[in-house]
Amino acid sequence: MSSPNSAYPDIPETQTKPKRHEWPLWEVFIRGQHGMSHRHVGSLHAPDEEMAIKNARDVYTRRNEGVSIWVVEACNIAASSPSEKGPLYEPSESKVYRHPTFFDIPEEVGAM
Amino acid sequence: MYAQMVKSEAADESAEAQAFQARIDAGEKIEPKDWMPAGYRKTLIRQIGQHAHSEIVGQLPEGNWITRAPTLERKAILLAKVQDEAGHGLYLYCAAETLGVSRDELTEMLLDGRMKYSSIFNYPTLTWADMGAVGWLVDGAAIMNQVPLQRTSFGPYSRAMIRVCKEESFHQRQGYDIMMKMAQGTPEQKAMAQNALDRFWYPSLMMFGPSDADSVHSAQSMAWKIKMNTNDELRQKFVDQTVPQAEYLGLTVPDKTLKWNDEKGGYDFAEPDWAEFFEVIKGNGPCNTERLAARNKAWDDGKWVRDGLLAHAEKRNARKVAAE
DSSP states (O other): OOOTTOSSTTSOTTOOOOOOOOOOEEEEEEEOTTSOOOEEEEEEEOSSHHHHHHHHHHHHOTTSOOSEEEEEEGGGOOOOOGGGHHHHHHHHHTOGGGSGGGSOOOGGGOOO | OOSOSOOOOOOOOSHHHHHHHHHHHTTOOBOTTSOOOHHHHHHHHHHHHHHHHHHHHTHHHHHTTGGGOSSHHHHHHHHHHHHHHHHHHHHHHHHHHTTTOOHHHHHHHHHTTSSOOOGGGGSOOOSTHHHHHIIIIIHHHHHHHHHHHTTOSBHHHHHHHHHHHHHHHHHHHHHHHHHHHHHTSOHHHHHHHHHHHHHHHHHHHHTTOSOOTTOHHHHHHHHTTSOOSOHHHHHHHHHHHHHHHHHHHTOOOSOTTOEEETTTTEEEOOOOOHHHHHHIIIIISSSHHHHHHHHHHHHHHTHHHHHHHHHHHHHHHHHHHHHO
């Protein structure tokens, strides 16, 4: 896991930067026109959530890309770490029966 | 090309570095939390940072003409274009930040000259036709470089490039549209268009940087897939694409040696004056001082806004905490 005080959840712990007095970093999520979920589009800096949404409008929706914006301060995001890749995702690899193609259904039965 | 002469760090020979290279060779994307060689990280911060700075400084030569655009429609279009450049800078800063450098830090390095931006933005925009030439040639050259970078190995950089490329072709087309209008206009207007092409042709060729055929740095960046083509390849492609577009406009590329070469399937063309290029890079171009002064002034004049909004947010947060 990233250290809780790192400004950006994706920055490895190796950084030893002096703490600067700058606008916090916000991650931006946008829902497009077609009923899809909100999707991460990038980040920006803003003093508070209200300005973050206004800035996100200008930076990420100049061409009608979205109908809804979420912003989350980056330090509030918890993320899985690459070293956990094995333990986290391997268990699903052995469960091929979760995929519909695992089962052979005779053609006579028709579409299923 | 918005990143020029980015010094590449050397690779290390550790087992981790070899596994890392194997991932890149297999076409995997590297994400910010993945292990990466220090050299890869450093080179990328340099390159993405320089790219971002170029987008930001690149607003200045065009911003110069917003208030003097010939029609309200042209003005609105130019305004939207310049706003896009700001957006592109922000996408790129956001990608650079995932590598562990802060936004303000990057800005400070631009302002005190430790980091560079593209040489092209140190040339002045003297007439309205320059808005056409900049969109057509400068954005055209940038696209040459940015399209292949969509496939770069670093995930956030690749995603930023995909967004940028989607928007960039509007820029080039609006530039060409201005050139068409001018080239089909009065003899004076056509002369302005020709003059803009004359002034921007060689600086545009310089955007790709000097030949890097034998450069060790460049070979490392290509192995890491943060540079996808050699400077010469991209320059050749740019010339081959642009010459017919100039012919359509009825304008003449200012190069007497320009000639189609059947054998290589491309044009032979004159190299730009590299001595001039190095002078511009060193800070001695026509507008270097003006550009940096404008960025510094904007940063200094904006300080009270940055501080004020932050103080306001902190005060409100404190009140909210007290109320809970």
